[in-house]
Amino acid sequence: MDYLKSVVPSQIVSERGSNLVIINPGSANVRIGLAKQDTPFNVPHCIARRNTQTGKPNVLDQMLNTQVTTNQHVERERAYNTAASLLKIPFLDEGSSFGSSSRKMARIDGYNQPSIITKKDTVFTWTNVYEDDPTSPAASDTSADKAEASETRAATDFKDTGESKRKYREMIFGEEAMKISSKEPYCVHRPIRRGHFNVSPHYSAQQVSEDMVAIWDWVLLEKLNIVHNERNKYSAVLVVPGTFDSREIKEMLTIVLRDLRFNSAVVHQEGLSAIFGNGLSTACIVNMGAQTSTVVCIEDGVSMPNTEKVLPFGGEDICRCLLWIQRHNQNWPQIRTDVLAKPIDMLMLNQLKESYCDIKEGDLETVATVNSYEDGMSAVPHKTNLTSLNVPPMGLFYPNLLVPEVFPQPPRTWFQDHENMLEETWNMDYAGGGGNMGQLVWDSFAVSPFKPKKEEKIGLAEAITSSILSAGRIELQRKLFSSIQLVGGVGLTKGLVSAVEERVLHAIPPTEAIDTVEVLPSRMDPTFISWKGGAILGILDFGREAWINRKEWMQNGIHVGSGRKYRDSYYIQAQAMCFISS
Incomplete structure (x- = not known):
């Protein structure tokens, strides 16, 4: 403790953060970096594998998506009109009052002018799917199985370009994977979908795990330059979403x-990590990711499990709502925009959302450039007038606006909490065929000692209110309502802070003696707060009582009563809090 009082904080970070890797996986992106870094590498959590079969889709999840039902369309239009009345704009089928909004539209254009046509748009190129040198020595750093498989495929791997024969890259990662033309023989896999492993009849649990290993290993090698034979010198902090x-x-x-060969590891929940990332001890953490949102209350650095809420929507749903509104208003150009089959379209919509969406009253319109990405061709820009830009983010409060993709649930046997993780469980069948796909997978989650987390079909304001009111004492409830923290990429949405304060205040029952709601400002980019908190926890955790050693894990796994379960990390933050307060 004397050392901690005398040492400079930057010295602790430098000494203890140089061999500590923080991994924060999400449905859309994975954030990986050394604890000593200010911000991590933020990489799209996907991998494109080369197709050897004809007829396979270019995005694996295309095989699972279902169409929006008529009832969902009706509910969506009703939710739009509810949001429109609050924002004081015309209802969905009343049209837009262009004359009255021209002045406001000009002001918005002027404010966002630098992001309308960017250099990134003008120099867009499709990913080069060929290896520069098929005889590269790097190819030797593969397993025997991969080498044997590559020999059998050698005859089909090469393409005659007129000058030389080039070989397809077997795997492509990150943003490059999202910019592969659909005419190329690749299929994009996303190992995590809607806050869970993306297990399905078309995507086995083993393949999900292998893809995750490949993506993380690529980031460690290409971004952090941590080679395999050096991994035993590093430890890892897993900052996991509350949905897992x-x-x-x-x-x-x-x-x-x-698989990644780290010497030791520990697990922390995102909600707990966010507390330390922002230097707080008590708060209501609202984590809004790309595909799911979670709410949890933290008191004095300890999570309150009974306050957890899981909402099945996020930033990507806002993007698709933006596209739906523009098409309904006939503002979208006559181009083929498909966010499920063409990942590059989701990147474009996300950029439009971040640049122009704002929760504020009145008609909100702007002129923006929308790109058309056709197979193998250069991006074609289309200038168009985007309207009702304040409605899509209101879907956070009226989730019927955000009609999500519908995916079958993972196999029921996947969620059995086997104590010995070395048991062979990859080849489990889908119990009962397709009959169980429509049931809630949580209904059979009887093995886990914890109460399962069910997704709730409520808006963000109701979720926050319900979570805080579950905290118990009125003094604590008042403190939590005045200490709401927005984290995740959606937290950057303009106008969201005031909207959350207003909607939560209206959602509090009149019988509750609470009249103040406040969202605390963030000390850094909300996207990276949980990652940064994981770095702080890892650096200040001197005792490492809940850390798991590689050899111990490989030999023994986790046993009942061993005192080494990952959930011990729920309480380890109390030790770090002591150091911060001293």
Whole structure:
């Protein structure tokens, strides 16, 4: 403790953060970096594998998506009109009052002018899917199985370009994977979808795990320059979303310790990490990611499990709502925009959302450039008038606006919490065929000692209110209502802070003696707060009592009563809090 009082904080970060890797996986992106870094590398959490079969889709999830029903369309239009009345804009089928909004539209254009046509748009190129040198020595750093498989495919790997024969890249990662033309023989895989492992009849649990290993290993090699034979000198902190269950967290520990070869690892929940990322001790953490949102209350650095809420929507749903509104208003150009089949379209919509969406009253319109990405061709810009830009983010409060993709649930057996993670469980069948796909997977989650987390069909304001009111004492409730923290990429939405304060205040029952709601300002980019908190926890955790050693994990796994379960990390933050307060 004397050392901690005398040492300079930057010295602790430098000494203890140079061999500590923080991994924060999400549905859309994975954030990985050394604890000593200010911000991590933020990489799209996807991998494109080369197709050897004809007829396979270019995005694996295309095989699962279902169409929006008529009832969902009706509910969406009703939700739009509810939001429109609050924002004081015309209803969906009343049209837009262009004359009255021209002045406001000009002001918005002027404010956002630098982001309308960017250099990134003008120099867009499709990903080069060929290896520069098929005889590169780097190809030797593969397993025997991969080498044997590559020999059998050698005859089909090469393409005659007229000058030389080039070989297709077997795997492509990150943003490059999202910019592959659909005419190329590749299929994009996303190992995490809607806050869970993306297990399906078309995507086995083993393949999900292998893809995750490949993506993380690529980031460690290409971005952090941590080679395989040096990994035993590093430890890892897994900062996991609150949506994950015990089985998924244990599988991630196996990936980190067995496959990525880290010396030791510990797990922290995103909500807990966010507290330390912003230098707080008590707060209501609202984590809004790309595909899911979670709410949890933290008191004095300790999570309150009974306050957890999981909402099945996020930033990507706002993007698709933006596209739906523009098409309904006939503002979208006559181009083929498909966010499911063409990942590059989701990147474009996300850029439009971040640049122009704002929660404020009145008609909100702007002129922006929309790009058309056709197979193998250069991006074609289309200038168009985008309207009702304040409605899509209101879907956070009226989730019927955000009609999500519908995916079958993972197999029921996948969620069994086996204590011995070395058991062979990859080849489990889908119990009962397709009959169980429509049931809630949580209904059979009887093995886990914790109460399962169910997704709730409520808006963000109701979720925050319900979470805080579950905290118990009125003094604590008042403190939490005045200490709301927005984290995740959606937290950057303009106008969201005041909207949350207003909507939560209206959602509090009149019988409650609470009249103040406040969202605390963030000390850094909300996207990276949880990652930064994981770095702080890892650096200040001197005792490492809840850390799991690679050898111990490989030999023993986790046993009942061993005192080494990952959930011990729920309480380890109390030790770090002591150091911060001293």
